[in-house]
Structure formats: structure tokens, C-alpha cells
Amino acid sequence: MAVTIKDIAQEASVSITTVSRVLNDRPDVNAKTRRAVLDAIEKLGYSPSSAARNLVLQKSNVIGFIVPDITNASFPELARGIVSRAKHYGYRVMFFDTQHDSAVEKEAIRLLRSKQVDGIILSFNEANQEELEKLKNERFPVVQIYRKSSTNVISTVALDNHRSAFMGTSYLIEKGHTRIAHITTGYQTQSGKERIAGYRSALESSGIAFDEALLVSGTNQAGSGYACMKALLDLGLPPTAVFVSHDIMAAGAYDAIYERGLRIPEDISILGHDNIEISRLLHPKLTTIDTHKFSLGETGVDLLIEEIAAEFPSDREVVRSTDLVERDSVRSLL
Amino acid sequence: MAVTIKDIAQEASVSITTVSRVLNDRPDVNAKTRRAVLDAIEKLGYSPSSAARNLVLQKSNVIGFIVPDITNASFPELARGIVSRAKHYGYRVMFFDTQHDSAVEKEAIRLLRSKQVDGIILSFNEANQEELEKLKNERFPVVQIYRKSSTNVISTVALDNHRSAFMGTSYLIEKGHTRIAHITTGYQTQSGKERIAGYRSALESSGIAFDEALLVSGTNQAGSGYACMKALLDLGLPPTAVFVSHDIMAAGAYDAIYERGLRIPEDISILGHDNIEISRLLHPKLTTIDTHKFSLGETGVDLLIEEIAAEFPSDREVVRSTDLVERDSVRSLL
DNA sequence: TTGTACGCGTTATCAC
DNA sequence: GTGATAACGCGTACAA
Secondary structure (H helix, E strand, C coil): CCCCHHHHHHHHCCCHHHHHHHHCCCCCCCHHHHHHHHHHHHHHCCCCCHHHHHHHHCCCCEEEEEECCCCCCCHHHHHHHHHHHHHHCCCEEEEEECCCCCCHHHHHHHHHHCCCCCEEEEECCCCCHHHHHHHHHCCCCEEEECCCCCCCCCEEEEECHHHHHHHHHHHHHHCCCCCEEEEECCCCCHHHHHHHHHHHHHHHHCCCCCCHHHEEECCCCHHHHHHHHHHHHCCCCCCCEEEECCHHHHHHHHHHHHHCCCCCCCCCEEECCECCHHHHCCCCCCEEEECCHHHHHHHHHHHHHHHHHCCCCCCCEEEECCEEECCCCCCCCC | CCCCHHHHHHHHCCCHHHHHHHHCCCCCCCHHHHHHHHHHHHHHCCCCCHHHHHHHHCCCCEEEEEECCCCCCCHHHHHHHHHHHHHHCCCEEEEEECCCCCCHHHHHHHHHHCCCCCEEEEECCCCCHHHHHHHHHCCCCEEEECCCCCCCCCEEEEECHHHHHHHHHHHHHHCCCCCEEEEECCCCCHHHHHHHHHHHHHHHHCCCCCCHHHEEECCCCHHHHHHHHHHHHCCCCCCCEEEECCHHHHHHHHHHHHHCCCCCCCCCEEECCECCHHHHCCCCCCEEEECCHHHHHHHHHHHHHHHHHCCCCCCCEEEECCEEECCCCCCCCC
């Protein structure tokens, strides 16, 4: 059915070895011969079987990218960074949306073991660390994004969440706010825990007492942000500013605020985190913290490629800082 | 290095054929033998090489999904639909973001020819129809989403844009609007053309004269929606309602309106199209038209699988209708 | 029920 | 500069 290297060889009256040579741009082949082969390829419409190639080369040039939820707002930019950098290295990207199924590790293991992919990038995952480390020990390239490895055996590119939250909270303090709430994803999530710590640390640095009532947790979704904000507005003495740990939750918070007939930032200031696309489409435009997702994705691929090429498993940990982007949702009280 | 079927055979003291049998859940193998093989597999931590499998089976169980821009707001849901349905058929999905590079067709052709993927789903693409049809003629499975094939040789799942725009515009008319503008992506895009036609058709049906000045075109981005809206607001007699062909442009339109100190929907009504995630996060929540993207993706996979299994190239065209979802951005003038 | 041997389409080694 | 030929790891007639 399909045309193979053998057909080309026959058509061009050469051996398959020669065909393979021109296919791989080897210099040691006569110009005339090359021409003939190229013509045959063109004529028969041939293209090499990647399956055969992968088999003999023991390499697929595909990297797997596993996310728990492809609809996560941070996904697109991160994915673009990964795809773009992967392309640069001659790799393709295969996506896996686990839908939080947590069969993540099984899928990952199967993929790697079967050589379907040469390496894997994990993001936002709650995967079993043990399994991953086992994989790692078998010399399978794995890189985590966003999530630090507790035992530091897996290469990681993460955010400096503590510093980021510290910076955000400090910004609100600089603007004259003292009653500052924090909407978080809670102590169960790593980023939540770290950002809470940064938030508290900033308060303390300025001599502001931490108020348990101003810390409310939910999940990384608009609806949850809405609920959290409502809880805060129901307080006897609501905050004048809220640091929301994810922009998508901030969008939900907007809803709750508008529902009460309040204004942003006149009545209450909102500071987000992540800087996703919708942040600048909200009204007023959301002041937030950019996480450089595209670049994070690129770095993830860099680490993975390094891992793939390396003799021995590396375990580099890259921690990236974030940047505040001022827009219109925070009011200065000064 | 890696453990192969041969190692398992040796370990279990059987032939590779037998191992292959248990691997593929063949019934014709003794229970005891199977146990032994399974044990060996477990012990050695074996998993079959997909490269070898693909080569002998002439099949990868991967489908390619090509989009011009992964950050398009309609992408996530569509992708989820595709991934979900593909998984159901035992397929994986490989994403390709062409960044409008329009080397799309070359990439697609290479992929298919090289058997890296068993079929391809194209979305939002401006790819060369001729190339695609050539592919199709060579019995390569290709399905288009959103874009109808002019010559009807490629299977397609598309939207009934005309009907959709007709419905949307009629809705505004029912609400008492007569001065209705349309922000569009223009006559160059297929969906733009069809939606313009639907819009005009609805106006005519109600005896409202089409006003050239109320039709303003841009690109499918927030910034462009902003610019288009500004142009409309600069009109001597601005519209009372605007039908925006894409929600992301509507989000930009909101900006322009707020910038002028106007209110939605009190001063001007906005009707979107697409129902992307941010639509319900805007304030006021955007009334729009849902395109059932998840389902579209599922159907795309259905068609592709059919195509892959089929003896002869099919060329089915599925046209899906849309649904209006009423929220808060349209005011009744009655 | 089990095993032998060949083929899938490439690349790589070694001759010529 | 070019050509046999042996892998790569698996599925599958065909035989036993």
C-alpha cells in the first residue's frame, strides 16, 4: 500500500542504503545519485515511516505534557511555551488531560515505558510522588512544573510563591490598606500554603496582626472565588482589600462584589495572581501578578531535554520570580 | 537496555508468541502459562514498545489536532471534547499549534504520510484546500471542524452560522431594537460571511433597512473588538444594540463602552457569539450564543474514526445548530 | 495449547 | 561513493 524506502530504491535504481543516506542528508553521496533519489521521492510521494524510525532509533521525538485540566486558564500560555520550545528542539508535544483522574502516574509510566514519548512534563499535578521518583530512578526523564519535589529528586521549575505573595500583600500595604483579606486555595495545595505564608509574612513585616477571619479558602474556580468573596463581604467589618490567589477566583469575586452593589476599587480593592487572559478584560482591569507562564513552559522543556540527553538523572530545581502588573482594581488609600 | 518481549519469554520459559498472546488477551492460552507470563511481566517491569507495535500494526492510535492558535478561547472546550471522545476510542491526541504559520498543510501531510498519526482534525484553519483534498484522495483521514469544504470532499462538522446570526439578530429585534450594529470578522472569513448574511437576513425579515455604517469588521481578538466598538460609538447616531460575532471581541467592546462612561445594557445592549468561559465572568454577564464546542469536538472524532475505519473516503458534512443563552447584557426596549 | 520464522520500514555496520 | 545485511521489538501465518 504505502510507498516505502524500498520503492524509492527501486525507482531510482539504487540501494535502500543510499536512499537512507539522502534522506538523512549525509554528505557521502554523489550529486547525481542524490538528484535521482530526490526525484523518485517526489514522483512517488514518499515520506519515511516514523514508526520504523522510532523503532530503530529508540526515540520518538515526542514529549508528553500532562495536565489535570486543559481548561485551566493558565494552560494555554504554558502550553504555547512548551510547544514552541519543543519545536525548537525538534520535538512534538502530546497532551494528556487527566481530568484529575490521578491515574496520572500510571499513564505517565505506561507512556514512558512504552517509549511512546521520550520524556514527560507534569503540571499542576497531585500525582503520586513515589511513583514518579521510581520512574526517575529508572532513568526516565520527567520534569515537574509548578510543583516542587519534596525530596528533590525530580527536576522542577516552580514559582517563588512565598516571595510573590509577600510582594503582592506588601503592595496593598503600601497603598495604605491594613485590613487585607486573602482568598486562597488552602493549606492542602502547595501554592496555597506558600502564598499564605508570604501573605502572613508581609503583614507581620508591617506590624499588621493576622486575622483568621480574613483568610478564606476555596478551589481554583470562578464560582469558588464568588463564594469566598461573599463570605468576606458578610463579615461585620469587611476588608478594604483582598489578595486573591488566582485570577479566575478574582473574576468570581468581582461578581460577588457587584452583586452587593459595591464598586471596585472604590469600595474594595482586588489584587489577583497569575495574570491570565481575562484579567485585563474584567472591568476594572485586574491588578495582578504575572507568572510568566510561557517562559515557564520553555524552561520546563529545557530541563527535560537536558534530562533526556544526560548520562545521569539530574535534579535541577529552577525557581522563578513573578512580577506585579498594576492595573485598575486597587485603590490607594493614601 | 530496555526489557522486551524476549526477556519475558525467557523468564517465563515460553516463546515470544505466547507472551504476545497474553499481552493481547488472547483466549487460547493456558491459565497456568498466562499466570507465569504475567508474573514475569510484573517482575521485570515490562511494557510493550509502541514503536514496534505501530510498525507491525501500521497504526499509531494517535490522532492529530491542528489549530492555528492554542490560545483561542474556544480551544479548551473543543479540545476536551476531542480528547475525551478520542480516549473512548482508544486514541491519543497530539496537538499542533501552527501559529497561523500556514505550513499547516505541509505539517499535516508529513504527519499523515509518516503514519505518525492515524488521522487529523483541523480546526479554524485557513489551510490550502487543494492540498487537503489531495491528501483525502490518497485515503488519508482528515476532518475539518468549523470550516465547510467548498467542494465537499472532506468530512466536516460545522456550525449553521447563518441560522445562528439570524436567531441572534432576531432576538435583538424582538427586544425592540431596530438600530442594530454587527461587529464581524468580515467577508474574508467563512464564519464572518455567513453570520453577516444571517444578520442581514434577520433585519430584512423585520423590514429594517441594512445600514452599511453599522457593519464594522475586525479580527477575532479583544483589542479588535475594542476598536470596532469605538468606531460605532463615534457614529452620529450610535446603535442601541450590537451583535458581536465573537465573545472575545465583545469583551473588548465592553472596554470601549465603559471608557465612554456608558452602561451595559442601559445605554447599549451587547449580544455575543460563542459562549466562551469569560462570557459569564464579564459584568454584566454576556448574553451570547452557545456553539456546543465540546460536542463539536466529539463529533469531529466520530467522523474521523469513521473515516479511518472506512473502506472508501467518506465526505460527510454535519451542520450543528446553536443556542441562545440569555444573560444580562441585552436590554428590552419594550 | 504452544513454538518457528518471517515481515513491518528504517538505520547502522561493514564490506566493496 | 555505494550496497548487502543485521538489528529494532512486535504480531501472525503456519506448523507442531
